[in-house]
Amino acid sequence: MAERLAGKPVVEKIAEELGSRIGSLAERGVECGLALLRIGERPDDLSYERTAVKRAESLGIKLRRTVLEDGASQDEIEAAIDGINRDASAHGCLMFRPLPGDIDEQAVCDTLKTEKDIDGISSAALAAVFMDRDFGFAPCTAAACMRMLDFYGIPLEGAHVVVVGRSLVIGKPIAMMLLRRNATVTLCHSRTKDLASTMRAADIVVCATGRARMFGPDCFSPGQTVLDVGINFDDDGNLCGDVDFDAVEPIVGAITPVPGGVGSVTTSVLMAHAVEAAERSVGV
Ligand SMILES: Nc1nc(=O)c2c([nH]1)NC[C@@H]1CN(c3ccc(C(=O)N[C@@H](CCC(=O)O)C(=O)O)cc3)C=[N+]21
Numbered sequence: 001m002a003e004r005l006a007g008k009p010v011v012e013k014i015a016e017e018l019g020s021r022i023g024s025l026a027e028r029g030v031e032c033g034l035a036l037l038r039i040g041e042r043p044d045d046l047s048y049e050r051t052a053v054k055r056a057e058s059l060g061i062k063l064r065r066t067v068l069e070d071g072a073s074q075d076e077i078e079a080a081i082d083g084i085n086r087d088a089s090a091h092g093c094l095m096f097r098p099l100p101g102d103i104d105e106q107a108v109c110d111t112l113k114t115e116k117d118i119d120g121i122s123s124a125a126l127a128a129v130f131m132d133r134d135f136g137f138a139p140c141t142a143a144a145c146m147r148m149l150d151f152y153g154i155p156l157e158g159a160h161v162v163v164v165g166r167s168l169v170i171g172k173p174i175a176m177m178l179l180r181r182n183a184t185v186t187l188c189h190s191r192t193k194d195l196a197s198t199m200r201a202a203d204i205v206v207c208a209t210g211r212a213r214m215f216g217p218d219c220f221s222p223g224q225t226v227l228d229v230g231i232n233f234d235d236d237g238n239l240c241g242d243v244d245f246d247a248v249e250p251i252v253g254a255i256t257p258v259p260g261g262v263g264s265v266t267t268s269v270l271m272a273h274a275v276e277a278a279e280r281s282v283g284v
Helices: 008-027 043-059 074-086 105-109 123-130 140-151 171-180 195-200 262-281
Strands: 033-039 062-068 092-095 160-164 184-188 204-207 225-228
Parallel strands (some): 033 062, 204 225
C-alpha cells in the first residue's frame, strides 16, 4: 500500500509558522486581511472558499468576501477588483478561476494591484515564475504542491516529473517551478499520445486535469509519487480527485488523498501569502 501524503501535518506546520508572524503584525497594529472574489456558485470554488474561511478564522485573518452573479460583465468584475485595490484593510486578493462566460480573464487579472496579487495571476507575476525571478507570488496551488513534495522529502533533483494538465493556475507554473529545482519535466495534456505509458515512466506524477477519477491503475507504476490536484464532484456529489484513488493506492509508492491532500494545503499557502503581503505592506 502506498504511503498517504496527508495535507494535515503540512497545514499544521504552516499554521505554526504563521501564528507568530500574525502576532508580530498585531503588535504593530496590523490586522492581516484577505479578499475573496467569487463569480457564480461553482462547486470547486465553494469548496476552496469553505476551507479558506475555516483557515482564516482559526488564524485570525480578516476576510472580505465579494460575490458577483454568474453572468457578471467584464466591467463589473473589474470594478470589484478596483474596490479591493482601494481597500487598505485587504492585503491580498484571491479571485476564483476560471471565470465563467466570455470574459477576458487576463485583462481582469491585470487590474489587480501587484502587491495584492497573492495568487500570482498578473502577467508580471507569472512572467517571474517563468524567468526564475523572485518577484511577487507564485500561484497558490502550484506552491502547495512544492510544499507537499518538500515536506515529505521527495527528491526533485534529476527526477522525471510528468505533469498532466496545462492550465495557468497549475500545470504551466508548476512545470517551471519543478524545472528550477532541477527536475526533468514532461508536460502532458488531453491530446498527448500514449499518455498512460508516459505517466508510468515518471518518478513523480502531478494530475491536474479536473476530470473525476480519470486516471486508473494503467497510468501508474510501483514506487511512484502521485500528487492529485483535482477537486471534482462525481455524479453522486462526492468530492474526488483526478486519480481513481482506491484502485491506484495499492500500486504506487506514495499518493495524496482528496479531500485532505493538496487542496487542504493550498488554502494554507493562500493564508501564508496573505500574511507575507501584509508584512511587505509595513516593510517587514
Ligand atoms: N484562482 C484559483 N486558484 C485555484 O487554485 C482554484 C480556483 N481558482 N478555483 C477553484 C479551484 C478549486 N480549488 C480548491 C482548493 C482547495 C480546496 C480544499 O480546501 N479542499 C478540501 C476539502 C473541502 C471540502 O470538504 O469541500 C480538501 O481537499 O481537503 C478545494 C478546492 C482551487 N481552485
